[in-house]
Amino acid sequence: MPLRLHDTRRREKVEFKTQSPGKVGMYVCGVTVYDLCHLGHARCYIAFDLIHRWLEASGYDVDYVQNFTDIDDKIIKRSIESGEDWKVLVEKNIETYYEDMDSLNILRADHYPRCTEYVDSMIHIIEDLIQKDHAYTAEDGVYFHVESAPDKYGQLTGQSIDAVRQGAGGRVQGTGDTKRDHKDFALWKQAKPGEPTWPSPWGEGRPGWHIExxxxSLDHFGVSFDIHGGGHDLRFPHHEAEIFQSECHTGHSPLAGYWLHNGFVNIDGEKMSKSLGNFWTIQEIRKKIDPMVLRFALVNAHYRSPIDMNEQLLKDAQRNHSRIIDVYASALHGCTEGQVHNLPMADITSMNPLSKSLGLLEKMAEGFARAMDDDFNSREAVAKVLAATKELQRVLSMELDEGDSRAVANYAKVWLEETAGQILGILPSPEVVLAEPEEDPRRAEIAPKVDELLAQRTAARTNKDWPRADAIRDELAELGVVVKDTPDGPTWDFA
RNA sequence: GCACGGAUGUCGGAGCGGUUACGUCGGGGAUUGCAAAUCCUCUUACCUGGGUUCAAAUCCCAGUCCGUGCUCCA
Structure with a gap:
């Protein structure tokens, strides 16, 4: 089944065809490194990581470019506020960016260009746009004249230029400066005293955001490439500005074969924003929860739909994620040295329970692939993994001889690694899964007391003194300890 | 105002012409001294009004409500 994806420009799912066979050029707008990354960045780069992984798994050679915007108004503002050199600020945030993304198991892109390295090409493009009458110089910089290419307006948002001619809801003051028309956007900004600058034919200054x-992308891919991605909010004006600039400069259209935009993250039903005070940085989240659980939560939604982050969602994610890990762990434990038998034929209609289960699992794997081929529907793919988890659990607990049970364990291991691991990226490495859990310092602190109480409770239970046993359990509950009775005796953990 | 999305069971949220989503919550059962954990199982749904069709949650038209964008923003 061919891969289909939703193109923002055409506003529909279309079959994916690359410009050159087997190769994909993918450009995703990166972060402006004036601050730490937040939940929204996590969502965006996990979404494109998933796309990256699935394209690679589908046999494409993906050239993935993601930039850093390392100079802009906010970086300058932040640098002035903190008294820190802007270059130091930028380096620090880029370092943390990598750290955050690595913790979320996001595979690195192939290139991370920084816009300050491309100022010369930007100047070159701007000169060309001026020459072609698509741009003009004003007192405080150079602007792109949107009315010079009216047919390119609204390609991603469907807004007509006539509607916007009326004035965008009266909310454009403050961006006016000396430009001719409120729709025009800055290509080059004249520097104010004390700001970092680059020389240009229009005096000392720095590039506008969109031209970067x-x-x-022009430098890496030439006039056109396959996939252009970014957050939903970048459709306008950023991505439409890119269309104006690139297509007017190169004369080639379209700039990108497919435009992909990820949905936003809301917190408890509200838009995440600094003014609402519900801004979660990845650094903060990492202190509270396993980043892999966060990744699970984000992958467990379609990349285009908005996601409402809340306690319930994380709790569900935690539960479902550990269910998968548990099965993976028992599969790993079952992969012992020794003879491995051939598994029976996978056959849904078979009377042999193992054969039938293998048939079901094969079908689920197909469903997984079908889901991913359908506009990277990771939500559906996660559902298949969860269903398979149940089935794998069943298979792993079947009464089998040694050779068979090794084969089954290996099958389960591979099944999960090829789906939840390689594609969804939600499976930790075998080393991490098999590692002895690190001793919680809180646990060591109260362990003697808990063990003492548990011993008393076991004695009470042996004597069938249930009120006494329950009283001890209540006492343990007050310490925040939950008791689990197993056939091998009681175990405990923090609630 | 214009543009783009969305409206599904207690809730979160898939499906998008005929078939079990998945998970949570709730009911029942197994297990347990009782719980917890685990496993099995059940009920319940497609915003409103028209239309197309043998068949609509799914397609078309109209309406209502909600979200987002139109300004820096992943």
Whole structure:
């Protein structure tokens, strides 16, 4: 089944065809490194990581470019506020960016260009746009004249230029400066005293935001490439500005074969924003929960739909994620040295329970692939993994001889690694799964007391003194300890 | 105002012409001294009004409500 994906420009799911066979050029707008990354960044780069992984798994050679915007108004503002050199600020945030993304198991892109390295090409493009009458110089910089290419307006948002001619809801003051028309956007900004600058034919200054991506994508891919991605909010004006700049400069259309935009993250039903005070940085989240659980929660939604982050969602994610890990762990434990038998034929209609289970699992794997081929529907793919988890659990606990049970364990291991591991990226490495859990310092602290109480409770239970046994359990509950009775005796953990 | 999405069971959220989503919650059962954990199992649904069709949650038209964008933003 062919891969289909939703293209923002055409506003529908279309079959994926690359510009050159077997190769994919993918450009995703990166972060402006003036601050730490937040939940929204996590969502965006996990979404494109998933796309990256699935394209690779489907046999494409993906050239993935993701930029850093390392100079802009906010970086300058932040640098002035903190008294820190802007270059130091930028380096620090880029370092943390990598750290955050690594913790979320996001595979690295192939290139991370920084816009300050491309100022010369930006100047070159701007000169060309001026020459072609698509741009003009004003007192405080150079602007792109949107009315010079009206047919390119609204390609991603469907807004007509006539509607916007009326004035965008009266909310454009403050961006006016000396440009001719409120729709025009800055290509080059004249520097104010004390700001970092680059020389240009229009005096000392720095590039506008939109031109950066144009210069970098042009440099890496040429006039056109396959996939352009980014957050939903970047459709306008950023991505439409890119279309204006690139297509007017190169004369080639379209700039990108497919435009992909990920949905936003809300917190408890509200838009995540600094003014609402519900801004979660990845650094903060990492202190509270396993980043792999966060990844699970984000992968457990379609990349285009908005996601409402809340306690319930994380709790569900925690539970379902550990269910998968548990089965993976028992599969790993079952992969012992020794003879491995051939597994019976996978056959849904078989009377042999193992054969039938293998048939079901094969079908689920197919469903997984079908889901991913359908506009990277990881939500559906996760559902298949969860269903398979149940089935794998069943298979792993079947009464089998040694050779068979090794084969089954290996099958389960591979099944999960090829789906939840390689594609969804939610499986930790075998080393991590098999590692002895690190001793919680809190646990060591109260262990003697808990063990003492548990011994008393076991004695009470042996004597069938149930009120006494339950009283001890209540006492343990007050310490925040939950008791689990197993055939091998009681175990305990923190609630 | 314009543009783009969405409306599904207690809830979160898939499906998008005929078939079990998945999970949570709730009911029943197994297990247990009782619980917890685990496993099995059950009920319940497609915003409103028209239309197309043998068949609509799914397609078309109209309406209502909600979200987002139109300004820096993943």
């Amino acid at each position: 991506c144009t210069a970098m």
